[in-house]
Amino acid sequence: MRDNTEDFRQLFLQNVPLMDVRAPIEFGKGAFPQAVNLPLMNDSERQKVGTQYKQQGQAAAIELGHQLVRGKLKAARIDAWLAHVQAAPEGYLYCFRGGLRSQLVQQWLSDAGVQYPRVIGGYKAMRRFLIDTLDAAALECNPILVAGMTGTGKTEVISALDNSLDLEGHAHHRGSSFGRHATPQPGQIDFENHLAIAALKVRAAGHSRLVLEDEGRIVGSCSVPLTLYRVMQEAPLVWLEDSFENRVTRILGDYVINMQGEYAALHPSDAQAGFSAFAEYLLGSLQRIHKRLGGERYQQLDGLMREALEIQQRTGDVQAHRRWIESLLIHYYDPMYVYQRESKDPRVVFSGEQQAVTEWLREHCISE
Structure with missing residues:
Protein backbone atom coordinates (compact mmCIF):
# COMPACT_ATOMS: atom_id res chain seq x y z
CA MET A 1 0.00 0.00 0.00
CA GLY A 121 -3.83 17.89 6.33
CA GLY A 122 -6.56 17.60 3.71
CA TYR A 123 -7.99 20.41 1.63
CA LYS A 124 -6.98 23.11 4.10
CA ALA A 125 -3.28 22.22 3.96
CA MET A 126 -3.27 21.88 0.16
CA ARG A 127 -5.04 25.22 -0.22
CA ARG A 128 -2.48 26.89 2.07
CA PHE A 129 0.32 25.36 -0.01
CA LEU A 130 -1.13 26.83 -3.21
CA ILE A 131 -1.58 30.30 -1.70
CA ASP A 132 2.03 30.29 -0.53
CA THR A 133 3.18 28.93 -3.91
CA LEU A 134 1.55 31.77 -5.84
CA ASP A 135 2.81 34.43 -3.44
CA ALA A 136 6.35 33.04 -3.72
CA ALA A 137 6.16 33.00 -7.50
CA ALA A 138 5.00 36.62 -7.55
CA LEU A 139 7.80 37.77 -5.24
CA GLU A 140 10.65 35.65 -6.60
CA CYS A 141 10.04 35.38 -10.36
CA ASN A 142 10.32 39.06 -11.40
CA PRO A 143 7.17 39.20 -13.55
CA ILE A 144 7.16 41.10 -16.82
CA LEU A 145 3.88 42.24 -18.33
CA VAL A 146 2.55 42.33 -21.89
CA ALA A 147 0.59 45.54 -22.46
CA GLY A 148 -0.96 47.17 -25.49
CA MET A 149 -4.16 48.53 -26.96
CA THR A 150 -7.31 46.46 -27.28
CA GLY A 151 -7.06 43.91 -30.06
CA THR A 152 -3.28 43.78 -30.43
CA GLY A 153 -3.20 40.08 -29.54
CA LYS A 154 -1.73 40.11 -26.04
CA THR A 155 -3.31 36.73 -25.26
CA GLU A 156 -1.66 35.28 -28.37
CA VAL A 157 1.76 36.33 -27.05
CA ILE A 158 0.99 34.86 -23.62
CA SER A 159 -0.11 31.59 -25.23
CA ALA A 160 3.10 31.34 -27.26
CA LEU A 161 5.35 31.38 -24.17
CA ASP A 162 6.19 28.47 -21.85
CA ASN A 163 6.75 30.72 -18.82
CA SER A 164 3.48 32.66 -18.89
CA LEU A 165 0.45 32.76 -16.62
CA ASP A 166 -2.77 33.35 -18.53
CA LEU A 167 -4.86 35.38 -16.08
CA GLU A 168 -7.73 35.77 -18.53
CA GLY A 169 -7.65 32.10 -19.46
CA HIS A 170 -7.83 30.94 -15.85
CA ALA A 171 -10.52 33.54 -15.08
CA HIS A 172 -12.43 32.48 -18.22
CA HIS A 173 -12.93 36.15 -19.08
CA ARG A 174 -11.21 38.53 -21.48
CA GLY A 175 -10.99 41.33 -18.98
CA SER A 176 -13.17 43.93 -20.73
CA SER A 177 -16.84 44.89 -20.83
CA PHE A 178 -17.20 42.45 -23.74
CA GLY A 179 -14.99 39.88 -22.05
CA ARG A 180 -17.37 37.27 -20.67
CA HIS A 181 -17.87 33.89 -22.32
CA ALA A 182 -21.06 31.93 -22.94
CA THR A 183 -20.25 29.68 -19.96
CA PRO A 184 -19.70 30.93 -16.39
CA GLN A 185 -16.45 32.01 -14.78
CA PRO A 186 -14.90 29.88 -12.02
CA GLY A 187 -15.32 30.89 -8.41
CA GLN A 188 -12.58 32.98 -6.83
CA ILE A 189 -10.98 30.07 -4.97
CA ASP A 190 -10.97 27.84 -8.06
CA PHE A 191 -9.39 30.70 -10.06
CA GLU A 192 -6.65 31.09 -7.47
CA ASN A 193 -6.03 27.33 -7.25
CA HIS A 194 -5.68 26.96 -11.03
CA LEU A 195 -3.40 30.00 -11.19
CA ALA A 196 -1.17 28.69 -8.40
CA ILE A 197 -0.85 25.26 -9.99
CA ALA A 198 0.10 26.87 -13.30
CA ALA A 199 2.77 28.96 -11.50
CA LEU A 200 4.06 25.84 -9.75
CA LYS A 201 4.46 24.06 -13.09
CA VAL A 202 6.21 27.02 -14.72
CA ARG A 203 8.74 27.13 -11.90
CA ALA A 204 9.19 23.36 -11.87
CA ALA A 205 10.08 23.58 -15.57
CA GLY A 206 13.04 25.77 -14.58
CA HIS A 207 11.77 29.21 -15.56
CA SER A 208 13.06 32.10 -13.46
CA ARG A 209 10.64 34.78 -14.76
CA LEU A 210 6.90 34.92 -15.26
CA VAL A 211 5.16 36.68 -18.14
CA LEU A 212 1.60 37.93 -17.63
CA GLU A 213 -0.81 40.22 -19.40
CA ASP A 214 -1.12 43.69 -17.92
CA GLU A 215 -4.49 43.41 -16.15
CA GLY A 216 -6.53 45.36 -13.65
CA ARG A 217 -7.27 43.83 -10.25
CA ILE A 218 -10.65 42.51 -11.42
CA VAL A 219 -11.00 40.12 -14.36
CA GLY A 220 -14.74 39.76 -14.75
CA SER A 221 -15.82 38.45 -11.35
CA CYS A 222 -12.36 37.13 -10.40
CA SER A 223 -9.80 39.16 -8.44
CA VAL A 224 -6.08 38.84 -9.11
CA PRO A 225 -4.53 37.72 -5.79
CA LEU A 226 -3.26 40.73 -3.87
CA THR A 227 0.45 39.85 -3.63
CA LEU A 228 0.64 39.15 -7.36
CA TYR A 229 -1.32 42.30 -8.22
CA ARG A 230 0.93 44.51 -6.10
CA VAL A 231 4.03 43.12 -7.82
CA MET A 232 2.40 43.68 -11.22
CA GLN A 233 1.95 47.39 -10.45
CA GLU A 234 5.71 47.90 -10.50
CA ALA A 235 6.72 45.26 -13.05
CA PRO A 236 8.39 46.17 -16.36
CA LEU A 237 6.22 46.20 -19.47
CA VAL A 238 6.60 45.23 -23.09
CA TRP A 239 4.20 47.17 -25.31
CA LEU A 240 2.53 45.23 -28.11
CA GLU A 241 1.66 47.13 -31.27
CA ASP A 242 -0.42 46.27 -34.33
CA SER A 243 -2.26 48.05 -37.14
CA PHE A 244 -5.75 49.39 -36.59
CA GLU A 245 -7.10 47.08 -39.31
CA ASN A 246 -5.57 44.00 -37.72
CA ARG A 247 -6.97 44.97 -34.33
CA VAL A 248 -10.48 45.34 -35.75
CA THR A 249 -10.17 41.94 -37.45
CA ARG A 250 -8.97 40.30 -34.23
CA ILE A 251 -11.84 41.80 -32.20
CA LEU A 252 -14.31 40.72 -34.88
CA GLY A 253 -12.99 37.19 -34.50
CA ASP A 254 -13.01 37.20 -30.69
CA TYR A 255 -16.26 38.98 -29.88
CA VAL A 256 -18.41 38.19 -32.90
CA ILE A 257 -17.35 35.03 -34.74
CA ASN A 258 -16.05 33.06 -31.76
CA MET A 259 -18.77 34.22 -29.38
CA GLN A 260 -21.54 33.32 -31.83
CA GLY A 261 -19.92 29.89 -31.98
CA GLU A 262 -19.93 29.59 -28.18
CA TYR A 263 -23.63 30.43 -27.93
CA ALA A 264 -24.49 28.18 -30.88
CA ALA A 265 -22.73 25.30 -29.07
CA LEU A 266 -25.02 25.86 -26.06
CA HIS A 267 -28.11 25.59 -28.32
CA PRO A 268 -27.20 22.86 -30.82
CA SER A 269 -30.80 22.12 -31.78
CA ASP A 270 -32.11 25.69 -31.84
CA ALA A 271 -30.09 28.09 -34.01
CA GLN A 272 -32.46 30.97 -33.32
CA ALA A 273 -32.06 30.63 -29.55
CA GLY A 274 -28.30 30.54 -29.96
CA PHE A 275 -28.26 33.67 -32.08
CA SER A 276 -30.64 35.48 -29.73
CA ALA A 277 -28.39 34.70 -26.77
CA PHE A 278 -25.37 35.92 -28.74
CA ALA A 279 -27.15 39.17 -29.68
CA GLU A 280 -28.16 39.68 -26.05
CA TYR A 281 -24.50 39.24 -25.04
CA LEU A 282 -23.30 41.90 -27.50
CA LEU A 283 -26.02 44.43 -26.76
CA GLY A 284 -25.72 43.84 -23.00
CA SER A 285 -21.95 44.33 -23.11
CA LEU A 286 -22.43 47.69 -24.80
CA GLN A 287 -25.14 48.62 -22.30
CA ARG A 288 -22.70 48.08 -19.43
CA ILE A 289 -20.54 50.99 -20.64
CA HIS A 290 -23.53 53.19 -21.49
CA LYS A 291 -22.67 55.89 -18.94
CA ARG A 292 -19.00 56.03 -19.88
CA LEU A 293 -19.86 56.34 -23.57
CA GLY A 294 -22.43 59.07 -23.09
CA GLY A 295 -25.97 58.94 -24.40
CA GLU A 296 -25.34 60.11 -27.96
CA ARG A 297 -22.33 57.85 -28.56
CA TYR A 298 -24.13 54.89 -27.02
CA GLN A 299 -27.18 55.38 -29.26
CA GLN A 300 -24.94 55.53 -32.32
CA LEU A 301 -23.06 52.34 -31.42
CA ASP A 302 -26.24 50.54 -30.39
CA GLY A 303 -27.77 51.34 -33.78
CA LEU A 304 -24.69 50.11 -35.66
CA MET A 305 -24.60 46.94 -33.60
CA ARG A 306 -28.29 46.16 -34.14
CA GLU A 307 -27.92 46.77 -37.87
CA ALA A 308 -24.90 44.44 -38.01
CA LEU A 309 -26.76 41.75 -36.08
CA GLU A 310 -29.73 41.98 -38.46
CA ILE A 311 -27.44 41.64 -41.50
CA GLN A 312 -25.57 38.76 -39.89
CA GLN A 313 -28.74 36.88 -39.04
CA ARG A 314 -30.22 37.44 -42.50
CA THR A 315 -27.14 36.77 -44.64
CA GLY A 316 -24.46 35.27 -42.37
CA ASP A 317 -22.10 38.13 -43.24
CA VAL A 318 -20.27 39.51 -40.17
CA GLN A 319 -18.40 42.37 -41.85
CA ALA A 320 -20.97 45.02 -40.86
CA HIS A 321 -19.80 44.55 -37.26
CA ARG A 322 -16.56 46.32 -38.22
CA ARG A 323 -18.34 49.69 -38.11
CA TRP A 324 -19.24 49.59 -34.42
CA ILE A 325 -15.90 47.96 -33.52
CA GLU A 326 -13.98 50.74 -35.29
CA SER A 327 -16.03 53.43 -33.60
CA LEU A 328 -15.71 51.80 -30.18
CA LEU A 329 -11.92 51.62 -30.55
CA ILE A 330 -11.54 55.20 -31.77
CA HIS A 331 -13.86 56.87 -29.29
CA TYR A 332 -13.65 54.64 -26.21
CA TYR A 333 -10.85 52.10 -25.87
CA ASP A 334 -7.97 53.86 -27.64
CA PRO A 335 -8.16 57.10 -25.63
CA MET A 336 -8.00 55.06 -22.41
CA TYR A 337 -4.97 53.12 -23.60
CA VAL A 338 -3.18 56.26 -24.82
CA TYR A 339 -3.54 57.66 -21.31
CA GLN A 340 -2.34 54.40 -19.78
CA ARG A 341 0.67 54.29 -22.09
CA GLU A 342 1.68 57.79 -21.01
CA SER A 343 1.38 56.94 -17.32
CA LYS A 344 3.23 53.64 -17.71
CA ASP A 345 5.85 54.80 -20.18
CA PRO A 346 8.76 54.76 -17.67
CA ARG A 347 8.16 51.01 -17.14
CA VAL A 348 8.14 50.10 -20.86
CA VAL A 349 11.35 48.22 -21.71
CA PHE A 350 10.47 47.14 -25.25
CA SER A 351 7.79 47.75 -27.85
CA GLY A 352 7.01 46.18 -31.19
CA GLU A 353 4.64 43.95 -33.11
CA GLN A 354 3.76 40.42 -32.09
CA GLN A 355 6.72 38.49 -33.51
CA ALA A 356 9.27 40.97 -32.22
CA VAL A 357 7.71 41.09 -28.76
CA THR A 358 7.49 37.30 -28.53
CA GLU A 359 11.13 36.90 -29.58
CA TRP A 360 12.26 39.61 -27.15
CA LEU A 361 10.45 37.90 -24.27
CA ARG A 362 11.94 34.52 -25.15
CA GLU A 363 15.42 36.05 -25.22
CA HIS A 364 15.12 38.08 -22.02
CA CYS A 365 13.07 35.66 -19.89
CA ILE A 366 15.52 32.78 -20.00
CA SER A 367 15.12 29.60 -17.96
CA GLU A 368 17.44 28.99 -15.05
Missing part, protein backbone atom coordinates in the same frame (compact mmCIF):
# COMPACT_ATOMS: atom_id res chain seq x y z
CA ARG A 2 1.15 3.54 -0.77
CA ASP A 3 1.57 5.74 2.28
CA ASN A 4 -0.58 8.71 3.18
CA THR A 5 1.07 11.83 1.78
CA GLU A 6 1.74 15.48 2.47
CA ASP A 7 3.85 15.96 -0.66
CA PHE A 8 1.47 18.52 -2.12
CA ARG A 9 3.98 19.65 -4.72
CA GLN A 10 4.04 16.29 -6.47
CA LEU A 11 0.28 15.88 -6.21
CA PHE A 12 -0.21 19.04 -8.28
CA LEU A 13 2.79 18.70 -10.59
CA GLN A 14 1.76 15.19 -11.58
CA ASN A 15 -2.00 15.88 -11.70
CA VAL A 16 -2.58 13.01 -9.29
CA PRO A 17 -6.30 12.09 -9.15
CA LEU A 18 -7.93 13.23 -5.93
CA MET A 19 -11.14 12.02 -4.28
CA ASP A 20 -12.70 14.84 -2.28
CA VAL A 21 -15.00 13.39 0.39
CA ARG A 22 -16.20 16.76 1.69
CA ALA A 23 -19.86 17.70 1.30
CA PRO A 24 -20.97 19.14 -2.08
CA ILE A 25 -21.41 22.63 -0.62
CA GLU A 26 -17.76 22.63 0.48
CA PHE A 27 -16.58 21.34 -2.88
CA GLY A 28 -18.61 24.00 -4.69
CA LYS A 29 -16.90 26.79 -2.78
CA GLY A 30 -13.46 25.69 -3.91
CA ALA A 31 -11.70 22.58 -5.18
CA PHE A 32 -8.71 21.40 -7.20
CA PRO A 33 -8.76 20.73 -10.95
CA GLN A 34 -7.97 17.02 -10.63
CA ALA A 35 -10.47 16.39 -7.80
CA VAL A 36 -13.76 14.49 -7.96
CA ASN A 37 -16.39 15.03 -5.28
CA LEU A 38 -17.58 11.75 -3.74
CA PRO A 39 -18.81 12.86 -0.32
CA LEU A 40 -19.06 10.87 2.86
CA MET A 41 -22.09 12.99 3.80
CA ASN A 42 -24.37 15.19 1.74
CA ASP A 43 -25.02 18.80 2.72
CA SER A 44 -28.01 18.04 4.95
CA GLU A 45 -26.25 15.20 6.76
CA ARG A 46 -23.15 17.32 7.30
CA GLN A 47 -25.24 20.15 8.75
CA LYS A 48 -26.95 17.81 11.21
CA VAL A 49 -23.65 16.28 12.32
CA GLY A 50 -22.10 19.74 12.70
CA THR A 51 -24.97 20.88 14.91
CA GLN A 52 -24.64 17.74 17.01
CA TYR A 53 -20.91 18.34 17.39
CA LYS A 54 -21.47 21.88 18.70
CA GLN A 55 -24.20 20.79 21.10
CA GLN A 56 -23.09 17.34 22.27
CA GLY A 57 -19.43 16.95 21.30
CA GLN A 58 -17.39 14.74 18.98
CA ALA A 59 -18.54 11.32 20.16
CA ALA A 60 -22.22 12.21 19.74
CA ALA A 61 -21.51 13.70 16.30
CA ILE A 62 -19.72 10.54 15.14
CA GLU A 63 -22.58 8.39 16.41
CA LEU A 64 -25.13 10.51 14.53
CA GLY A 65 -23.02 10.29 11.38
CA HIS A 66 -23.10 6.50 11.52
CA GLN A 67 -26.87 6.60 12.01
CA LEU A 68 -27.36 8.87 9.00
CA VAL A 69 -25.03 6.98 6.64
CA ARG A 70 -25.80 3.27 6.99
CA GLY A 71 -27.40 0.36 5.21
CA LYS A 72 -28.09 0.81 1.50
CA LEU A 73 -26.96 4.45 1.57
CA LYS A 74 -23.60 3.50 3.03
CA ALA A 75 -23.24 0.66 0.52
CA ALA A 76 -24.01 3.00 -2.39
CA ARG A 77 -21.36 5.47 -1.29
CA ILE A 78 -18.77 2.76 -0.80
CA ASP A 79 -19.58 1.46 -4.30
CA ALA A 80 -18.97 4.94 -5.71
CA TRP A 81 -15.61 5.15 -3.93
CA LEU A 82 -14.61 1.69 -5.13
CA ALA A 83 -15.45 2.65 -8.71
CA HIS A 84 -13.26 5.73 -8.39
CA VAL A 85 -10.41 3.74 -6.84
CA GLN A 86 -10.58 1.28 -9.70
CA ALA A 87 -10.49 4.12 -12.25
CA ALA A 88 -7.73 6.03 -10.42
CA PRO A 89 -5.66 3.53 -8.40
CA GLU A 90 -2.77 6.01 -8.16
CA GLY A 91 -4.91 8.65 -6.44
CA TYR A 92 -5.48 9.92 -2.91
CA LEU A 93 -8.51 10.94 -0.89
CA TYR A 94 -8.98 13.89 1.43
CA CYS A 95 -11.50 15.77 3.54
CA PHE A 96 -11.23 19.29 4.91
CA ARG A 97 -8.43 18.78 7.45
CA GLY A 98 -7.45 15.19 6.72
CA GLY A 99 -9.15 14.05 9.88
CA LEU A 100 -12.22 12.03 10.82
CA ARG A 101 -14.04 11.98 7.50
CA SER A 102 -11.12 10.87 5.36
CA GLN A 103 -10.03 8.36 7.99
CA LEU A 104 -13.54 6.91 8.12
CA VAL A 105 -13.66 6.62 4.32
CA GLN A 106 -10.28 4.88 4.45
CA GLN A 107 -11.63 2.47 7.06
CA TRP A 108 -14.77 1.63 5.10
CA LEU A 109 -12.70 1.07 1.96
CA SER A 110 -10.34 -1.14 3.96
CA ASP A 111 -13.31 -3.14 5.23
CA ALA A 112 -14.25 -3.60 1.56
CA GLY A 113 -10.76 -4.95 0.86
CA VAL A 114 -9.14 -1.82 -0.62
CA GLN A 115 -6.29 0.22 0.83
CA TYR A 116 -6.37 3.82 -0.43
CA PRO A 117 -4.14 6.60 0.93
CA ARG A 118 -5.25 10.01 2.11
CA VAL A 119 -3.72 13.47 2.00
CA ILE A 120 -2.42 14.50 5.41
